[in-house]
Amino acid sequence: MTENNMVLPGEKLSTSEELLSGDGTFEEDGIIKAARVGKYVVDEKNRRAMVKPVTSIPVLLKKGDTVLAEVRFIRSSMIIANVIHVKGENRRISGDTNGTLRVSEISQSYVKDPASEFSLGDIIRAKVTQVNPNIQLETKDRSLGVIKGLCTKCRHSLIKKDNILECENCGNKERRRTAIDYGNYDLNNL
């Protein structure tokens, strides 16, 4: 198979003596074959055969991804959040979505109790710091943190006023570790 050609799943690309099997390929009996529809390219630096996809491909979380997550549990030393979206992707996440955010990773400053920074049902923006064996998140940057919070008394949306969040329904005032763009985020670039 020559380089830069369109290939289909199962097509022979190269041999394991010549190249390593990279993204979008698999190895069977010493032969490297394409695993998806795309363009065959060789990464000369690493001598790796790859197939650049032309279709959408399943989304797998990677270290460094910016994600949106929903707070599900709050413990004394961490919160557990369900990752619901990866920035820049328009496909759902394949595989595990339960992320943990440790107290020490919440903010640059000292946080005594995660419950003072987050509340159940909050939508947070976080960065993935680890995927294996489990997903670890981090919200230290100013752009990270709560992007939508709900009133703990009546579950209505909280609106940012100066440095405090106020419930639009009951006027309850709450504190969160908010992202810098709380309340005016760009829906096309979450």
Next chain:
Amino acid sequence: MESDIKLIDDNGKRLDGRAPDELRKIKIEVGVLHRAEGSCYLEWGGNKVMVAVYGPKEALPRHTQNPLRAIVNARYNMAAFSVDDRKRPGPDRRSREISKVISEALEKVILLEKFPRASIDVNIEVLNAEAGTRCAGLTAAGVALADAGIPLKDIPVSCAAGKIDGHVVLDLGKEEDNFGDADLPIAISPRTNEILLLQMDGHLTVEEFDKALEMAINGCHIASDIQKKAIMDKYQSAPEVK
């Protein structure tokens, strides 16, 4: 079974004018559903099938998860209006069996180890039925999986052979299926000729079986070329993703 109607004439032509080793007309469209991760619409003679692929996603309920690999949930469903007499909607014994054998056939070609604990849903909707819907469904499912970018070892393809009036023929039509002697649907992985699915309805001698199998494999290869052309036509000029 003796039938009153003659299924094959003296010139060796069949009821719809086909030669014994001729397939019905196949038309494939890729990526027809926007909310699905991969999709395919296929017409095979009078069969009209729509397939949507969702996933890989976390398998629910959680006890169905396999920590080592993904599971494949194919769901074959016939629309109430797909046959002449209204079909009672919902899963029945026949559609559950077909869903199971198609799931098992697809498991053989998907690289499942890449998605532990996940499930891949393949919904096969038969909009119009005219003999050989499981073959049409599986052939369309193969295309839809490739469209969803799910890592595959090969694009699976399916085709049937059978026996009518004592002759072994390819791809039975509606009357041939109803009044014929045997039906042998198979699915293969076309690059290796590995058999993914094989069922038989009726009786065949060993010689007839061997002939029918060879004929069906040839039919699969013809259908496979149409599958590949459909995918290429859709993506040849498409820009790369990322």
